[in-house]
Amino acid sequence: MPEPSADRYGSDVLAADSPMRTRTPAARPVSAQRGLVVEDVDTGWVGAIVRVEKAGGVHVVTLEDLAGRRRSFPLGAGFWIDGQPVILTKPTRGADATPAAPVQASRTASGSRAVHGQRAQVARGSRIWVEGKHDAELIEKVWGDDLRIEGVVVEMLDGVDNLADALARFEPTADRRVGVLVDHLVTGSKEHRLATAALQTVTPGTVMVLGHPYVDVWQAVRPARLGLATWPVIDRSIEWKRGICATLGWPADSQADIAQAWQRILATVRTYADLDPAFLGRVEELIDFVTA
Numbered sequence: 561m562p563e564p565s566a567d568r569y570g571s572d573v574l575a576a577d578s579p580m581r582t583r584t585p586a587a588r589p590v591s592a593q594r595g596l597v598v599e600d601v602d603t604g605w606v607g608a609i610v611r612v613e614k615a616g617g618v619h620v621v622t623l624e625d626l627a628g629r630r631r632s633f634p635l636g637a638g639f640w641i642d643g644q645p646v647i648l649t650k651p652t653r654g655a656d657a658t659p660a661a662p663v664q665a666s667r668t669a670s671g672s673r674a675v676h677g678q679r680a681q682v683a684r685g686s687r688i689w690v691e692g693k694h695d696a697e698l699i700e701k702v703w704g705d706d707l708r709i710e711g712v713v714v715e716m717l718d719g720v721d722n723l724a725d726a727l728a729r730f731e732p733t734a735d736r737r738v739g740v741l742v743d744h745l746v747t748g749s750k751e752h753r754l755a756t757a758a759l760q761t762v763t764p765g766t767v768m769v770l771g772h773p774y775v776d777v778w779q780a781v782r783p784a785r786l787g788l789a790t791w792p793v794i795d796r797s798i799e800w801k802r803g804i805c806a807t808l809g810w811p812a813d814s815q816a817d818i819a820q821a822w823q824r825i826l827a828t829v830r831t832y833a834d835l836d837p838a839f840l841g842r843v844e845e846l847i848d849f850v851t852a
Contacts, residue, residue, distance in 0.1 A: 587645035599640040685736035686850035724758040732766035739846030745771020780839035785828035
């Protein structure tokens with residue numbers, strides 16, 4: 561019976577010391593024309609320009625996202641277009657007179673080609689199981705559009721300890737596959753032993769268990785999104801999430817504090833480029849497995 565797989569991917573070509581990483585190009589001026597899709601660097605807000613106006617003595621640009629929500633930002637530097645820095649300049653006279661209709665993105669957050677106007681598919685028999693709510697929310701944010709098109713449901717397992725029992729109840733087959741994403745799946749860990757034992761109870765080819773090396777799925781988010789060079793190392797005597805919050809200067813006294821901290825982290829994720837390649841690879845493999 562094959563063992564659950566950990567990280568099989570190579571080095572990160574986006575790492576700071578990678579020879580493939582290039583310098584950020586200088587920002588170029590771009591007229592803030594209606595309908596132009598831009599991203600605010602500080603907040604990660606992405607939307608189409610619908611209006612440029614003067615407010616409080618300064619010019620502001622209003623962006624509308626795909627959900628129809630609007631937010632205004634000072635006109636000028638601090639924006640990206642297709643990952644390139646730009647300086648938004650005041651448009652020519654009359655260009656901002658009428659709000660534009662929301663612009664549909666050509667790519668999903670996972671980098672797949674967007675399919676507009678297609679309804680979500682009826683759920684397949686196959687499933688993707690994750691250990692907890694935060695894993696599910698992260699996958700939904702980046703791969704949600706793709707999963708709805710494929711008819712794949714992501715369900716919470718509430719810990720790998722429940723994997724064997726859950727598989728026995730689900731009774732996976734070649735047509736009802738299960739892909740499982742496990743936290744901290746490294747050789748010799750408790751998670752690795754439990755996953756290996758669970759795989760021995762099912763028919764080969766009906767279940768795939770993959771894992772990432774992180775202590776928690778929070779670490780799947782690139783630390784740069786939080787202004788960090790690396791994720792802090794927390795002493796083993798301290799609960800990891802509380803230790804992270806304390807290190808970052810965030811409240812960490814209650815479960816509500818932890819939940820709010822995760823929402824702050826999740827809010828920094830815009831696309832697949834904000835996630836670590838090891839996590840990306842695992843999720844993509846599982847999606848391929850359950851949709852084969």
